[in-house]
Amino acid sequence: MDKNEYIRILTEIRNLGYDFEEFNHSKENKAAIIRHDIDFCIDSALEMARIENKLNISATYFFMVSTNMYNICSEASRSLVEQIKDLGHTIALHYDPAIYSDLDKGLTIEKNLLETMFDININVISLHRPRGFIDNSNRKLADVSHTYEDKYFKDMKYMSDSAGMFKYGHPLDQPEIHSGKNLHMLFHPIWWVNSGENQSEKLRNWQTKHFDFINLETALNCTTFDSVRAK
Numbered sequence: 001m002d003k004n005e006y007i008r009i010l011t012e013i014r015n016l017g018y019d020f021e022e023f024n025h026s027k028e029n030k031a032a033i034i035r036h037d038i039d040f041c042i043d044s045a046l047e048m049a050r051i052e053n054k055l056n057i058s059a060t061y062f063f064m065v066s067t068n069m070y071n072i073c074s075e076a077s078r079s080l081v082e083q084i085k086d087l088g089h090t091i092a093l094h095y096d097p098a099i100y101s102d103l104d105k106g107l108t109i110e111k112n113l114l115e116t117m118f119d120i121n122i123n124v125i126s127l128h129r130p131r132g133f134i135d136n137s138n139r140k141l142a143d144v145s146h147t148y149e150d151k152y153f154k155d156m157k158y159m160s161d162s163a164g165m166f167k168y169g170h171p172l173d174q175p176e177i178h179s180g181k182n183l184h185m186l187f188h189p190i191w192w193v194n195s196g197e198n199q200s201e202k203l204r205n206w207q208t209k210h211f212d213f214i215n216l217e218t219a220l221n222c223t224t225f226d227s228v229r230a231k
């Protein structure tokens with residue numbers, strides 16, 4: 001998985017006659033929804049967003065409010081998300097249902113925060129590690145649609161690169177793609193824009209970059225920390 005392969009997949013899908021659509025589209029066939037769940041890194045998301053923009057394709061980016069990996073409220077993160085939005089992509093919420101005892105209340109808090117911060121309306125969310133939720137997939141949370149509802153999960157051809165692999169085969173090898181069935185494709189940017197021979201190496205390379213960032217932030221926060229000179 002790398003940038004060139006990502007471009008090849010999107011180009012091939014377009015050549016088969018597909019249109020790239022939002023989650024609430026109404027096409028009967030040949031609609032492709034590109035979904036990105038941002039579990040690790042907003043920088044990688046912006047790289048994907050630029051690639052898609054060059055191809056004149058828009059996707060939906062689902063960001064977390066509750067992750068330990070990034071702070072969506074920081075000035076740096078907000079600037080990156082605004083850039084993704086300005087490239088014509090949709091911003092939405094990637095929600096971790098495991099951290100709240102009241103799932104509806106938790107969702108309302110996080111959704112309101114993102115909507116206010118980025119001046120958007122969120123009509124659909126994606127769930128982080130949905131576990132048992134898929135068994136009860138048509139249950140809405142706080143009346144908000146989510147990506148595991150049958151209309152997105154069973155009625156469309158769903159493909160995911162979770163854990164850095166296509167468990168059920170490469171997207172372009174799926175028979176449904178040649179019969180024009182609507183597609184719901186989940187791509188995690190971390191696997192496509194970070195270098196590394198395998199999934200672990202990609203994650204380690206990302207950790208190294210992230211550590212440089214933490215190092216600089218440490219120096220900015222504390223002048224007696226001298227391993228990195230604050231500018």
Ligand SMILES: [Zn+2]
Binds near residue numbers: 039128129
């Ligand atoms: Zn996730």
